[in-house]
Amino acid sequence: xxxxxxxxxxxxxxxxxxxxxxxxxxxxxxxxxxxxxxxxxxxxxxxxxxxxxxxxxxxxxxxxxxxxxxxxxxxxxxxxxxxxxxxxxxxxxxxxxxxxxxxxxxxxxxxxxxxxxxxxxxxxxxxxxxxxxxxxxxxxxxxxxxxxxxxxxxxxxxxxxxxxxxxxxxxxxxxxxxxxxxxxxxxxxxxxxxxxxxxxxxxxxxx
Amino acid sequence: xxxxxxxxxxxxxxxxxxxxxxxxxxxxxxxxxxxxxxxxxxxxxxxxxxxxxxxxxxxxxxxxxxxxxxxxxxxxxxxxxxxxxxxxxxxxxxxxxxxxxxxxxxxxxxxxxxxxxxxxxxxxxxxxxxxxxxxxxxxxxxxxxxxxxxxxxxxxxxxxxxxxxxxxxxxxxxxxxxxxxxxxxxxxxxxxxxxxxxxxxxxxxxx
Amino acid sequence: xxxxxxxxxxxxxxxxxxxxxxxxxxxxxxxxxxxxxxxxxxxxxxxxxxxxxxxxxxxxxxxxxxxxxxxxxxxxxxxxxxxxxxxxxxxxxxxxxxxxxxxxxxxxxxxxxxxxxxxxxxxxxxxxxxxxxxxxxxxxxxxxxxxxxxxxxxxxxxxxxxxxxxxxxxxxxxxxxxxxxxxxxxxxxxxxxxxxxxxxxxxxxxx
Amino acid sequence: xxxxxxxxxxxxxxxxxxxxxxxxxxxxxxxxxxxxxxxxxxxxxxxxxxxxxxxxxxxxxxxxxxxxxxxxxxxxxxxxxxxxxxxxxxxxxxxxxxxxxxxxxxxxxxxxxxxxxxxxxxxxxxxxxxxxxxxxxxxxxxxxxxxxxxxxxxxxxxxxxxxxxxxxxxxxxxxxxxxxxxxxxxxxxxxxxxxxxxxxxxxxxxx
DNA sequence: CATGAATGAGGGTTCATTCAT
DNA sequence: AATGAATGAACCCTCATTCAT
Numbered sequence: 001x002x003x004x005x006x007x008x009x010x011x012x013x014x015x016x017x018x019x020x021x022x023x024x025x026x027x028x029x030x031x032x033x034x035x036x037x038x039x040x041x042x043x044x045x046x047x048x049x050x051x052x053x054x055x056x057x058x059x060x061x062x063x064x065x066x067x068x069x070x071x072x073x074x075x076x077x078x079x080x081x082x083x084x085x086x087x088x089x090x091x092x093x094x095x096x097x098x099x100x101x102x103x104x105x106x107x108x109x110x111x112x113x114x115x116x117x118x119x120x121x122x123x124x125x126x127x128x129x130x131x132x133x134x135x136x137x138x139x140x141x142x143x144x145x146x147x148x149x150x151x152x153x154x155x156x157x158x159x160x161x162x163x164x165x166x167x168x169x170x171x172x173x174x175x176x177x178x179x180x181x182x183x184x185x186x187x188x189x190x191x192x193x194x195x196x197x198x199x200x201x202x203x204x205x206x207x
Numbered sequence: 208x209x210x211x212x213x214x215x216x217x218x219x220x221x222x223x224x225x226x227x228x229x230x231x232x233x234x235x236x237x238x239x240x241x242x243x244x245x246x247x248x249x250x251x252x253x254x255x256x257x258x259x260x261x262x263x264x265x266x267x268x269x270x271x272x273x274x275x276x277x278x279x280x281x282x283x284x285x286x287x288x289x290x291x292x293x294x295x296x297x298x299x300x301x302x303x304x305x306x307x308x309x310x311x312x313x314x315x316x317x318x319x320x321x322x323x324x325x326x327x328x329x330x331x332x333x334x335x336x337x338x339x340x341x342x343x344x345x346x347x348x349x350x351x352x353x354x355x356x357x358x359x360x361x362x363x364x365x366x367x368x369x370x371x372x373x374x375x376x377x378x379x380x381x382x383x384x385x386x387x388x389x390x391x392x393x394x395x396x397x398x399x400x401x402x403x404x405x406x407x408x409x410x411x412x413x414x
Numbered sequence: 415x416x417x418x419x420x421x422x423x424x425x426x427x428x429x430x431x432x433x434x435x436x437x438x439x440x441x442x443x444x445x446x447x448x449x450x451x452x453x454x455x456x457x458x459x460x461x462x463x464x465x466x467x468x469x470x471x472x473x474x475x476x477x478x479x480x481x482x483x484x485x486x487x488x489x490x491x492x493x494x495x496x497x498x499x500x501x502x503x504x505x506x507x508x509x510x511x512x513x514x515x516x517x518x519x520x521x522x523x524x525x526x527x528x529x530x531x532x533x534x535x536x537x538x539x540x541x542x543x544x545x546x547x548x549x550x551x552x553x554x555x556x557x558x559x560x561x562x563x564x565x566x567x568x569x570x571x572x573x574x575x576x577x578x579x580x581x582x583x584x585x586x587x588x589x590x591x592x593x594x595x596x597x598x599x600x601x602x603x604x605x606x607x608x609x610x611x612x613x614x615x616x617x618x619x620x621x
Numbered sequence: 622x623x624x625x626x627x628x629x630x631x632x633x634x635x636x637x638x639x640x641x642x643x644x645x646x647x648x649x650x651x652x653x654x655x656x657x658x659x660x661x662x663x664x665x666x667x668x669x670x671x672x673x674x675x676x677x678x679x680x681x682x683x684x685x686x687x688x689x690x691x692x693x694x695x696x697x698x699x700x701x702x703x704x705x706x707x708x709x710x711x712x713x714x715x716x717x718x719x720x721x722x723x724x725x726x727x728x729x730x731x732x733x734x735x736x737x738x739x740x741x742x743x744x745x746x747x748x749x750x751x752x753x754x755x756x757x758x759x760x761x762x763x764x765x766x767x768x769x770x771x772x773x774x775x776x777x778x779x780x781x782x783x784x785x786x787x788x789x790x791x792x793x794x795x796x797x798x799x800x801x802x803x804x805x806x807x808x809x810x811x812x813x814x815x816x817x818x819x820x821x822x823x824x825x826x827x828x
Numbered sequence: 829c830a831t832g833a834a835t836g837a838g839g840g841t842t843c844a845t846t847c848a849t
Numbered sequence: 850a851a852t853g854a855a856t857g858a859a860c861c862c863t864c865a866t867t868c869a870t
Contacts, residue, residue: 011850034333036243039843050852052846061844118339126241126333132325136392139385150412160414167396167403168412170389171382174404178346178381185343189374196374197381204411205357205375206299207367218870222833246860257835262862425849429854448747450657453839464856466842475840532753540655540747546739550806553799564826573826581810581817582826584803585796588818592760592795599757603788610788611795618825619771619789621781632829660864671831673867682865 019057021047027068031115035065035123065127066134072120073138079105080142086149092158095149096202103176103194110180111190117180142176143169172201226264228254234275238322242272242334272334273341279327280345286312287349293356299365302356303409310383310401317387318397324387346384350376379408433471435461441482445529449479449537479541480548486534487552493519494556500563506572509563510616517590517608524594525604531594556590557583586615640678642668648689652736656686656744686748687755693741694759700726707769713779716770717823724797724815731801732811738801760798764790793822 025046029038040061044051058064084102089095110117125132147169153159175197183190232253236245247268251258265271291309296302317324332339353376360366382404390397439460443452454475458465472478498516503509524531539546560583567573589611597604646667650659661682665672679685705723710716731738746753767790774780796818804811 015850034335036333040845041843051844052852052854053850055845056850122332122339122342124333125329126243126331128241132329135329136388139388140392153412158414159412160410163412164399164403164406167400168407170385170400171404171407172412174382174385174388175378176381177385177388178377181343181346181381181384182377185347192371193374193377196371197378199371200375200378200407200411202411203367204407204409205360205366205370205379206409207365218833225833247862248860258861259835259837259863260833263833268861425854432854448749450747454841455839465840466856466858467854469841470854536746536753536756538747539743540657540745542655546743549743550802553802554806567826574824577826578813578817578820581814582821584799584814585818585821588797588799588802589792589795591799591802592791595757595760595795595798596791599761606785607788607791610785611792613785614789614792614821614825616825617781618821618823619774619780619784619793621779636829661866662864672865673831673833674829676866677829 015057018049022049022054022057023064023067023071026064027071027115027119030065030068030123031119035127062128065124065131068119069124069131069134072116073134075109075116076106076138077141079109080145086145086152089152090156090158092153092202095153095158096198099149099201100194100198103197106176107179107183107190107194111183111187114184114187117184121177121181122184139173139177142173146172172197175200222264225256225260229256229261229264230271230274230278233271234278234322234326237272237275237330238326242330269335272331272338275326276331276338276341279323280341282316282323283313283327283345284348286316287352293352293359296359297363297365299360299409302360302365303405306356306405306408307401310404313383314386314390314397314401318390318394321391321394324391328384328388329391346380349380349383353379379404382407429471432463432467436463436468436471437478437481437485440478441485441529441533444479444482444537445533449541476542479538479545482533483538483545483548486530487548489523489530490520490534490552491555493523494559500559500566503566504570504572506567506616509567509572510612513563513612513615514608517611520590521593521597521604521608525597525601528598528601531598535591535595536598553587553591556587560586586611589614636678639670643670643675643678644685644688644692647685648692648736648740651686651689651744652740656748683749686745686752689740690745690752690755693737694755696730696737697727697759698762700730701763701766707766707773710773711777711779713774713823716774716779717819720770720822721815721819724818727797728800728804728811728815732804732808735805735808738805742798742802743805760794763794763797767793793818796821 022043026038026043029042029046033042040054041051043064044054054064058067080102082105084098089098120135120138125135143166147165150159150163150165150169150172154161154163154165179190179193179197182193229250233245233250236250236253240249247261248258250271251261261271265274287309289312291305296305327342327345332342350373354372357366357370357372357376361368361370361372386397386400386404389400436457440452440457443456443460447456454468455465457478458468468478472481494516496519498512503512534549534552539549557580561579564573564577564579564583564586568575568577568579593604593607593611596607643664647659647664650663650667654663661675662672664685665675675685679688701723703726705719710719741756741759746756764787768786771780771784771786771790771793775782775784775786800811800814800818803814
C-alpha cells in the first residue's frame with residue numbers, strides 16, 4: 001500500500017517535484033547573488049529549464065520568493081515548536097535542557113547553511129514592505145512562543161515572578177537573532193555562542 | 208574680522224548644504240520605498256532639483272547610499288563611544304548606569320525614527336554584498352566595544368570571572384538588535400524593553 | 415530524406431535571417447545618419463521590431479558596427495583576392511587585364527552603393543580608436559596584396575626592376591582610395607577614373 | 622609703422638589669443654580622444670578655464686570643430702598654393718621639382734603631426750553630413766588645383782596630350798591621400814613613399 | 829567678463845513577462 | 850506542457866547648454 005488515497009498521478013508528482021526544484025534553485029540564487037541581482041533566467045538556467053517554464057509554476061518573480069521564505073519559515077517554526085511544548089517542562093533544569101535543545105535546533109538551521117540567515121535576515125526584508133512585514137511577523141511569532149515558555153516558567157515558579165514576560169522574550173530572541181547573524185561570518189563557533197546566551201539567561205553576567 | 212579661517216565661501220556653504228539635503232532626501236526615499244524601488248529621479252524630485260544635479264554631488268546611486276549609511280553609522284558609533292569609555296566605571300552599579308545610558312542613547316536613535324533601523328537593518332543588507340559586509344562590520348564593531356566593557360568588568364571583578372567575553376558581548380548586542388527591530392513596529396515601549404534587557408543581563412531570568 | 419546534415423532548424427534559420435536583417439538595417443542607419451546619430455531604437459524601428467530584440471542578437475551598439483564592418487571588409491577582401499592570385503599572370507598585358515578586373519570589382523562595390531565608402535571611410539574611423547585601427551588594417555592588407563602583385567611582376571621582369579614595391583603598392587592603393595572617395599559625390603564616372611588610374615600606373619603622365 | 626590701424630586694444634588682443642588657445646586645445650582633444658568622446662569640459666580643463674567661458678568664444682561644440690578644421694584646411698591650401706602657381710613652370714623637370722616641393726610641404730604637414738591627418742581624415746568626416754561635405758570640398762579643391770597644374774602641362778606639351786586631366790588629378794591626389802593615411806601608422810618613411818608616388822607619376826611601373 | 833552650478837533631453841541597456849510554436 | 854523569441858517599460862547616467870553670481 002503506497003501513499004495512495006492522494007490524487008497524485010505520475011505527471012502530477014513530476015510537476016510537484018519540479019516546483020520544489022524551482023523553489024530550491026531560487027533559494028540558491030537569491031541567497032548567493034541577492035534577490036534583485038537574480039534574474040528569472042538565472043533560476044531557470046540553474047535548473048536547465050526554459051525560463052518560460054518558470055511562469056507555469058509561479059505567478060511572477062515576487063511570487064517565488066514568498067514560497068522560498070515559506071519554506072524557511074516552516075523550518076524555523078518547526079524547530080521552535082516540534083516536540084517542545086511549553087508545558088512539557090516543570091523545573092528549571094528541564095527548562096534549561098529544553099532551551100538548549102531549541103537553541104541547538106536553531107543553530108543547526110542557521111549554522112549549517114549560512115544562506116538561510118542571509119536570505120531571511122539580509123535579503124528578504126529589503127525586497128518589499130510586505131516581505132519585511134512577514135519577517136517581522138516571524139519575529140513576533142518567535143517572541144510569542146518564547147513568551148509562552150517564560151509564562152509557564154513564571155507560573156510554575158522556576159522563573160522570576162516579576163519577569164516582564166513579553167519584553168524578556170524579545171530580549172532572548174534578540175540574542176538568538178544575534179547568533180544567527182554572527183553565523184554569517186563565523187558559522188563555526190555557534191556552540192560557544194549558544195552557551196553564552198544560556199549563561200546570560202540563567203546566571204546574568206554579574207559575579 | 209570676516210569669516211576667514213573657515214575654508215567656506217558662501218557658495219561653498221550652499222554646496223555643502225545641498226549635499227546634505229540630497230543625503231537626507233535619499234535617506235527618506237530609501238527608507239520609505241526601499242533602495243531598489245527608489246530612482247534617482249525620485250530623490251531629485253523630492254528636493255525639487257533636476258536629477259542631473261544629483262550627479263554633481265554623488266558618483267552614482269550606489270555612492271549615495273554609502274553616504275547615507277555613513278551618516279547613520281556615525282550616529283550609532285557616536286552613541287556607543289561618546290563619553291562612555293569602558294574604564295570610566297569601576298563598580299557594578301556604575302556599570303549598570305552606564306549601560307543604561309548607552310541603551311538610552313541607542314533607543315533614542317532607533318526609536319525616535321524607525322526609518323533608521325529600517326534602512327540599516329532591512330534595506331542596506333540586501334543592496335549588495337559590500338553593503339552587507341558594512342553592516343556586519345558595524346555589528347562586529349559594536350561587539351568589540353561591548354566586549355571591551357565586559358573585559359574591564361571581569362578584570363575589576365564586578366563581572367563573572369568565567370565570562371565568555373566575546374560571545375557574551377554578541378549575545379548582549381543581539382538583545383539590542385532585537386530592540387531595534389522591535390522598534391520598527393512598536394516604537395513606543397522601548398524603555399520597558401530596555402529595562403528587560405538589563406534585567407536579563409544582571410539578574411538572569413531564574414527566580 | 416529531410417533537410418538533415420544542415421544544422422539549421424526552421425527557427426534557427428529565421429534567427430539567422432533576422433540577425434542579417436539587423437545588420438543590414440544598422441548599415442543603412444549608420445551610413446545615412448551616422449553612427450553617433452543613430453540610436454538602437456532607430457535600427458529597431460526601421461525593422462519594425464522592438465528595440466529590446468536587438469539585444470538578443472548583439473551585445474551592444476558597438477558590437478553591431480563591428481559586424482557591419484566585418485561584412486563590408488569581407489566583400490572587399492573577397493574582391494581583392496577572389497580568382498585573382500598574383501601568380502596567375504605572367505605578362506604585362508595580363509597584369510593590366512587583371513588589375514582592370516580588380517579595379518572593376520572594387521569600383522562596383524564602392525560605386526554601386528555610395529553608402530559603402532561612406533560607412534567605411536567616413537563613419538567607421540571616427541567611431542573608436544579600435545575601429546580606426548581596423549580600417550588601417552584593411553589598408554595595410556590591401557597594400558600587402560598589391561605589393562605581392564608588384565613583387566611578382568618584378569620577378570617576372572614585366573615591372574621595373576627598381577620598383578619600391580611596398581611604397582608603390584601604397585601609392586596605387588591611394589589612387590583606389592581616391593576613387594572610392596570620389597564615388598561619394600559622383601558615383602557615375604568611376605570607369606573613367608579607373609582608366610585614368612591605370613594609365614598613370616602604366617604610362618605615367620609625361621608625354 | 623607697426624600693425625596699427627587695426628582696432629586691437631590690449632583686451633581685444635587677449636581675447637583673440639584665448640580664442641586661438643581654445644581652438645588649439647580643441648584640436649588636441651578631438652584628435653586624441655575623438656570628437657564625440659571629447660566634452661567641452663575637457664577642452665576647458667585642458668586650458669584651465671571654466672567651461673562656461675568656452676561659450677563666450679564659440680557658439681557650441683559643433684562650432685568649434687569647424688574652426689579647428691578651418692585652420693587645418695588653411696594650412697593645407699596654403700601648402701598647395703603658396704608660391705606654387707601652375708604657370709610658374711614650363712618644363713617637365715621644373716614640374717617634377719615643383720611637385721616634389723608641394724609633396725614635401727604636404728608630407729611635413731601630415732607627417733610632422735599625425736593628429737592632423739587623424740582629425741581631418743578620421744574624425745571630421747564622421748561628425749556630420751555638413752562636415753563630411755567640407756572634407757569632400759577639400760578633396761575637390763585639391764583635385765582642381767592639381768588639374769590646373771596638369772592642364773598647364775598638357776598645354777605646354779610636357780605632359781601627355783591625351784591626359785584625362787580631371788581624373789588623373791584625382792588619381793594623383795589619391796596617392797597623396799594614401800600617403801597621409803600611411804603617416805598615421807608610420808610617420809617616418811614619408812620620404813620614400815613620396816618618392817614612389819613621383820616615380821609612378823612620371824615613369825609608371827612598367828619596365 | 830568669467831565662472832561653474834543647474835538642468836533635462838536623450839540614449840543605452842536590462843529584464844520581467846507574454847505568447848506563438 | 851515546455852520553450853525561448855519578442856517586447857517595451859523603466860532606469861541610470863552623460864553632457865551640451867544656460868544663466869545667475
